[in-house]
Amino acid sequence: MTAHAQHLHWVQLCQRDDLVAESGVAARVGQQQIALFYLPDDNAVFALDNHDPFSAANVLARGIIGDLQGHWVVAAPIYKQHFRLDNGQCLEDASVCVATWPARLNGDAVEVALPIALPI
Amino acid sequence: MSQRKDLIIIGNGMVGHHFADSFRQSDAADQWHIQIVGEERLSAYDRVHLSDYFQGSDHSALALGTPQSYRAAGISAHLGTRVERIDRASKTLVLNDGEELSYDKLVLATGSYPFVPPIPGHDAERCFVYRTLDDLDAIRSAATNRQTGDNVGVVIGGGLLGLEAANALRSLGLATHVIEFAPRLMPVQLDDAAGSVLKHKIEALGVQVHTDTATDSIETLADGRLRLHFASGDNLDTDVLVFSAGIRPRDELARQCGLDVGERGGVRINNHAQTSDPDIYAIGEVALWDNRIFGLVAPGYRMAEAAVAHLGGGDSPFLGADMSTKLKLLGVDVGSIGDAHGNSAGAISFRYHNEAKGQYKKIVTSADGKHLLGAILVGDNSAYDSLLQYYLNDIALPAEPDSLILPNSTGAPALGVDALPDSATICSCMNVTKGAIVSAIDGGCCSVGDVKAETRANSSCGGCAAMLKNIVDATLEARGVEVDHSLCEHFAHTRQALYHLVQVEGIKTFDDLIAKHGRGHGCDICKPTVASILASHWNEGVHEAPHVKLQDTNDTFLANMQKDGTYSIVPRIAGGEITPDKLLVIGQVAKDYRLYTKITGGQRIDLFGAQLHQLPEIWQRLIDAGFETGHAYGKALRTVKSCVGSTWCRYGQQDSVGMAILLENRYKGLRAPHKIKFAVSGCTRECAEAQSKDIGVIATENGWNLYVCGNGGMKPRHADLFATDLDDVTLIRTVDRLLMFYVRTADRLQRTARWLESLDGGLDYLSDVILNDSLGLGAELDTQMARVVDTYQCEWKATLEDEQKLKRFRTFVNSPESDDNVVFVEERDQIRPATADEKQHIIASA
Numbered sequence: 001m002t003a004h005a006q007h008l009h010w011v012q013l014c015q016r017d018d019l020v021a022e023s024g025v026a027a028r029v030g031q032q033q034i035a036l037f038y039l040p041d042d043n044a045v046f047a048l049d050n051h052d053p054f055s056a057a058n059v060l061a062r063g064i065i066g067d068l069q070g071h072w073v074v075a076a077p078i079y080k081q082h083f084r085l086d087n088g089q090c091l092e093d094a095s096v097c098v099a100t101w102p103a104r105l106n107g108d109a110v111e112v113a114l115p116i117a118l119p120i
Numbered sequence: 121m122s123q124r125k126d127l128i129i130i131g132n133g134m135v136g137h138h139f140a141d142s143f144r145q146s147d148a149a150d151q152w153h154i155q156i157v158g159e160e161r162l163s164a165y166d167r168v169h170l171s172d173y174f175q176g177s178d179h180s181a182l183a184l185g186t187p188q189s190y191r192a193a194g195i196s197a198h199l200g201t202r203v204e205r206i207d208r209a210s211k212t213l214v215l216n217d218g219e220e221l222s223y224d225k226l227v228l229a230t231g232s233y234p235f236v237p238p239i240p241g242h243d244a245e246r247c248f249v250y251r252t253l254d255d256l257d258a259i260r261s262a263a264t265n266r267q268t269g270d271n272v273g274v275v276i277g278g279g280l281l282g283l284e285a286a287n288a289l290r291s292l293g294l295a296t297h298v299i300e301f302a303p304r305l306m307p308v309q310l311d312d313a314a315g316s317v318l319k320h321k322i323e324a325l326g327v328q329v330h331t332d333t334a335t336d337s338i339e340t341l342a343d344g345r346l347r348l349h350f351a352s353g354d355n356l357d358t359d360v361l362v363f364s365a366g367i368r369p370r371d372e373l374a375r376q377c378g379l380d381v382g383e384r385g386g387v388r389i390n391n392h393a394q395t396s397d398p399d400i401y402a403i404g405e406v407a408l409w410d411n412r413i414f415g416l417v418a419p420g421y422r423m424a425e426a427a428v429a430h431l432g433g434g435d436s437p438f439l440g441a442d443m444s445t446k447l448k449l450l451g452v453d454v455g456s457i458g459d460a461h462g463n464s465a466g467a468i469s470f471r472y473h474n475e476a477k478g479q480y481k482k483i484v485t486s487a488d489g490k491h492l493l494g495a496i497l498v499g500d501n502s503a504y505d506s507l508l509q510y511y512l513n514d515i516a517l518p519a520e521p522d523s524l525i526l527p528n529s530t531g532a533p534a535l536g537v538d539a540l541p542d543s544a545t546i547c548s549c550m551n552v553t554k555g556a557i558v559s560a561i562d563g564g565c566c567s568v569g570d571v572k573a574e575t576r577a578n579s580s581c582g583g584c585a586a587m588l589k590n591i592v593d594a595t596l597e598a599r600g601v602e603v604d605h606s607l608c609e610h611f612a613h614t615r616q617a618l619y620h621l622v623q624v625e626g627i628k629t630f631d632d633l634i635a636k637h638g639r640g641h642g643c644d645i646c647k648p649t650v651a652s653i654l655a656s657h658w659n660e661g662v663h664e665a666p667h668v669k670l671q672d673t674n675d676t677f678l679a680n681m682q683k684d685g686t687y688s689i690v691p692r693i694a695g696g697e698i699t700p701d702k703l704l705v706i707g708q709v710a711k712d713y714r715l716y717t718k719i720t721g722g723q724r725i726d727l728f729g730a731q732l733h734q735l736p737e738i739w740q741r742l743i744d745a746g747f748e749t750g751h752a753y754g755k756a757l758r759t760v761k762s763c764v765g766s767t768w769c770r771y772g773q774q775d776s777v778g779m780a781i782l783l784e785n786r787y788k789g790l791r792a793p794h795k796i797k798f799a800v801s802g803c804t805r806e807c808a809e810a811q812s813k814d815i816g817v818i819a820t821e822n823g824w825n826l827y828v829c830g831n832g833g834m835k836p837r838h839a840d841l842f843a844t845d846l847d848d849v850t851l852i853r854t855v856d857r858l859l860m861f862y863v864r865t866a867d868r869l870q871r872t873a874r875w876l877e878s879l880d881g882g883l884d885y886l887s888d889v890i891l892n893d894s895l896g897l898g899a900e901l902d903t904q905m906a907r908v909v910d911t912y913q914c915e916w917k918a919t920l921e922d923e924q925k926l927k928r929f930r931t932f933v934n935s936p937e938s939d940d941n942v943v944f945v946e947e948r949d950q951i952r953p954a955t956a957d958e959k960q961h962i963i964a965s966a
Contacts, residue, residue, distance in 0.1 A: 018933040022641075022669035023676075027934045033941075036933075051941075056956065057685030058941050062673040062732075066643035068609065070176075075644035077673040077681055082644075094451030095325055 008102065008113040016108045019045065024074065026050045026061035027112075034112060035061035036103065037074060037085055046085040047103035047112045052076045053096055060098070124153045125224040127431070128213065130203050130373065132158025134167055135404030135420035136229030137184045142425055144193050148432035154195045155221065160252060161200040163187055168417055171284050173256050174291045182253075206377040208397055225399050225431060228374060228387060229424075232367035232405035232415070237276070241338030246346055247361045250275075250285040262360050263292040270295065272357060274348065276335060277364035278305040283449040285362045286327055290450070297328045297356060299348070301365075304331055309445065309456035310496055313473060317480040317498045321452045324478075330356075367415055369406045382408040391437035392430035393423045401427040414441055418549045425551065442512060442548055446504045453501035458511050459484055459494035467493050470522040474499075481525035483507065489521055497525075505587045513544045537594045546591065547584045552577035554591060561595045568592050607868060608645040611638045615793065615868040619653050623864075628658055629666040648672050649868045652755055655791035656863045657904075659911040661918055663925050674753035677929065678915050679735055684942055684953040687735060688728040689715075690752030691742050692788065695762045695780030695800075696723030705745040709738055716950045722759035722797060724750055729951055731938055732931045739916045749916040751789060755869075757796045760784040761809070765802035765819070774819030776802035779848070783817070786852065787859065789912045793866040793875075796859070797831075811839045814872040815855055820844070824851045828858060828886075829876040837873035840883050843891060856905040857890045857898060 013027040019038035027034050033050035050058045055078035063074040068091060073082040082091040083098055090096035102113040127143070129136050140156055143149060158164070165182040173182065190197040202216040212222045234249035236242050248259050263273060273289035275282045278300030289296045298305075304315025305322075319329045334351040338361065341347055348356045374387040380396035381387055386408030393401045393409075404420035405413060414420065419441030429436035444457040462469045466487035473480050479499035485492055492510040497503060503525055510517060510524075518524070542555030552575045560574040568589050572578050578588045606612045611634070613621070618633065627633045630650045634642055642650075651670035655662060662668075662675050674680050679687035691706065706725055710717045716728040730738055739749075752758060760783050763769065765776030780800040790796075799810035800817040810816030816827035822845040830839025843854060866875040879885055888894040919925045931939055943959050944951035954962060 014933040018927070020668060020928060025928070025933045026931065028932045028937070031940070033932070033939070055683060055685070056941075057683065058939050059673070059681070059685040062676065062681070062685075064644040064647055064672065065669070066610075066647060067641040068643055072641075073643075078683065078685075080644065094448060095321075096451075 009115070010104075010106070010111045010113050012106075012109045012111050014110050016105060016110060019110060022065060024061035024063065024065065026058070029112075029114060032114075033058045034101065035074070036110060036112075037061075037065055037072075039072070043105060045103040045105055045110055046072070047101040048074070048083065048085065048088055049099040051098070052078060052081075053090075053098060054079045054081050124151055126222060127152045127154050127225050127227070128221060128223040129154065129156045129227045129229055130213075131227075131229035131231055131404070131406075132156050132160065132164045132185075132197070132199065133229060133231045133404065134164060134184065134417050135231070135424055136227070137164035138421045139227055139229060139403060139424035139428065140185070140190075140193075140195055142428045143431065144195065146428050146432050156190065156195060156197045157201050157203055157215065157221075158197065158199045159202050160254070162253060163190070163197065163199055165253065167251075170250070170253070170256065171288050171291075173253060174260070174288045179253060203373055206373055206400075208377050208400070211399070223399075225401070227427060228395070228400065228402040228406055229404050229420075230370040230373065230406045232369050232413075234363060235366045235368050236363045237335075237365050239335050239338055241340065241346075242363070244338055244340045244346055244361070246340075246344065246359065247338070247363065249363050250281060250288070256288070259288070259360060259362060260292060263289065263294055271359045272297070273360045273362070274299060274346075274356065274358040275362045275364055277366070278302070278329065278331065279308065279364065279366070280306060280445070280447065280449070282362075282364035283322070285364050286322075287450045289360065289362065290325070290327060294360065295328075296326070297330060297358070298322070299333050299335060299350075299356075300329070300331045301334055302331065305329065306454070306456075309454070309460060310498070311461060311482065313471070314480045314482065314496045314498045317473070317475075317478055318449070318452060318454060321478045321499060322450055325450055325452075327450060367405060367413075369408070369413055371406055374402065374406070382411060386413050389423070389438075391426065391439060392435075393427040393438055394430065401430075403427055409438060410440065412440075414443070416441075416443060416445070418442070418551075421549060422551060442545075444508055444511070444548070446501055446508075448501075453497065453499055453504075455495065455497035455501045455504040455507075457495040457504070457508055458492070460496045462494065464493050470525065472522070472525045472527075474527075483521060483525055485517060485521050490516055492517055492521070495525075505584075509540055509544055512548075513541055515539070537591050546587055547575075547577035547579075549584075550576045550579060557588065557591050558595050561592065561599070565592075566596065607649060608643055610634060610640045610642050610646045613637065615649055615653070615870075616865050618650060619657070619864050622650075622653050622657055628654065628660075630654070630670050631666065642670075644672075645868070648675070648755075651675070652791045652793065656908065659789075659791075659908050661913070662915065663919060663922075677732060677735060678739075678749055678753060678919065679730070680753050682728060682953070685939065686728070686942055686953070687730050687732070688726050688752075689730060689735070689738060689742075690720070690724050690726050690750035691747035692750040692784070693724045694784040694788075695760055695777050697762075697777055697781060702745060702747065705742065705747075709741050713738055714944075714951060716952060720752075720759075723761050724752070724759055726752070729944060729953075731942060732929055733936075733938075736920060736926055736929050740920055743914070743917055743920060748788070748914040751915075755792055755795055757784070757787040757790050757792070757798070759797055761797070761799040761813070763800075763802050763805075763807035765800075769802055771805060772802035772819070773821055774802055774824065776800040776808065776817075776819055779817060779819075779824070780808075782848075783815075783852075783855070786909055787855075789915070790859065790863070790908055792859070792863050794869055794871045796872070812836065813839065815859070817851065823847050826851060826854060829872040831871050831873045833871055833873070835873070840876070842883075842887065853902070854890060857901040858886075860901040860905045861886075861889060861897070 021040045024035050024037045035048045035050040037046045050060050052059050059077050063077045065074045072085040075082050088098040088100040104111050164184040204214045206213045214220050234251050271294045273294030274297045275286045276299045278298045286296050286298050304312050305318050335348050336351050337349045339347040346358050369386040371381050371385050371387050387395050387402040389402050389407045389409050393403050395402050403423040422441050423438045426438035446455045462484040467484050469484045471482045482496045484494040495507045540554050544554045556575050560571050565571045565574050578584050647670040679689050710727050718726050720726050760780040762776045762780035766772030796814045798815040799808040799813045801808040801810045802819045810818050811827050812830050812832045816839045818825045824846045825844045826842045827839035828842045943954040945954045
């Protein structure tokens, strides 16, 4: 199998101030672009791949977020597909799923857990 | 009441439940006392949607009946209870808790059990079957109690249920394998080519498929994992193993009490679902009809209905069932209809195979090509509903039957709702015909939900949802009934109703509106709609804190997102008039930032290819030179096109440029349900093409003629002449009122053309309201427009003055770098986005 044993490695990406309430911003780690979404009411941050598989553009951070069918989702800003914030699953196409990473607020620091293998 | 006879149903699965439910609604019901004995601790649930359980559904979401609902219906349910034996002579049965029940009639709905091939080691601790919610709980706990992060799951069996199980394992985060003994997946329903397309699609999703693979033994390793030894000599280690190798009828009670059973199992039944004992019926997967076991829910339901009818003295025989299936397996469309393999004598087949898209379609027709005998679809089920109707209703095929499966075939006749006979079965699970749906609507049902509740169509597998909606919508429309116009799942209101709520209750934020009148948190449909309503009513900046999260990306960044994620910029050039100095500024900015420039269809200049972080710098230079934002990104007034007018043109009758500039500056920034365009022509030669615009103004000798509600959108509409020979003041007051009335009453994304068409009374009504003030709204509309005009501010100017707002304009919050996925190439001396192929080439050669 391709998956290796992976340890979580928390990387600080930015500060809480850099986030936008109930909306997204983009960050990058090496070549990887990460869309960060912030729900202040739940004190929660979600990290998804910023790459939109339908348009092949790095834009997911710039979509509107909301809830559909009981899940928090982001609407891709180009062709409007919805991706679940918690697991990256596309609602319109069950075969499409974007990468997600664990994310948290550590005090005011915004942190994302990356597999240690990823070049920082 | 004490005279009631006893009816006992053994088995509380979907078919047993359906029997109870149908029987309770039959005329005979009140002569009987019904009891159900169910082995599972939970009452009947929807096993077809078992996999939803892994997506977060719980038993209650899947439940068909509950102990409470049975009690309420006067049915006694013994759940978590087994029948030990049946004594046909005394007509009694004994439960595992020792209780004895006597019956007058008995129904066996004991279903089937999953077949586990007798491979040595098949009974290891981590071997499971995929049948009940308890099975799923056990699989979940085995799959998730290891911590290594690289857990593997294997399914033995590549049939329909096996692939369902594989999807479940995958959703638990396991690296998933499917082992199939046959040379292809779903050997019963698919042919080799279809099986291979399905295999490729599933492998692309990360599920490894091993066809033609026999498992010799299963070894339990020291750490509890399992090692599968294949006949080929290969092995595969796994954490969880699920068997899905077919079903076997649970006929042990029938054997115990001496009913006739088939050679390979199954309780023999006649067309009334009666067994060899006329007081005992058998329905569902335990029943053997014409030497066949039906492993789908719909035939079980049919048998249940045949038995219900027979018990009530009626006659509705079971005469076999359609085994066509439409599924989404791991997100891949799979459909199989009738004689998919073309076994019928003289059958001919037509195939379409697109390897690039992973699509395979095959139809099997009679020798004369006139009737559909079967079909297979993989990768695209869009033709399924039509094909099934051709098949079930034996509708004559078009002259070239392959047009039904070829892409973009102009000859493909859309099998519309009207083409179907009333006898056409729409929902094969619940046996609901088109006629039944239409009569439900005639009986007062007004929505898909109502029809579903009344006829029970679409309440099982869900495969007929699209067809049902088409029939309901078409029938309602034919009867002049309005269809549900809820904005989205968060608001059961139209845009207009929301506008009124905002206005009457003075609501200023989305959060207030959804708390009072909606539910949930909102979505990309309702948020921008409400943002637009709030903006056209209160005209607060779109970047004020409560509104930020509501905006589409274009409104957020005050620019137009293009296909590669870069933005284009349109400064306002009112009426199309621009000074040479301003032209130079635009040219210089475009050059400095290497932007593509184009004159737009509305006499403006569009600058393409700017990245997010460049927008403020670019706009700072444009604002410094006296430009304003052109709102090219918003559902707002875009542009007022003009011709040259009387100033220069020898035919011009009025100053069309001056009027265009006046109008554009008056309404700039007005948020509307859709974008709005104007034009002003200086004479009837109409060089500005005003009659194709939302608002068109054409100069006459005596003033201005006003045209309204034209457009050049998807369905072009010529504008209507609304008023003639207006002076400047009257023209502007009329446009004020008309626009504001549109803003208030139109639907979301409804252009003025469609809005006028939807107004009861049409143009006459609109004239009456606007020109004669028949509703007395004039003054209010004037006031509302005056507020919007007076509170205008250039959104870019306001943004540049606010450090906090500018923070948003960073490509990355943690890096000053650009998005390296944005790659341009040159064409006709300017940049354009590189195609995917070009990008690969550029990156490879870098």
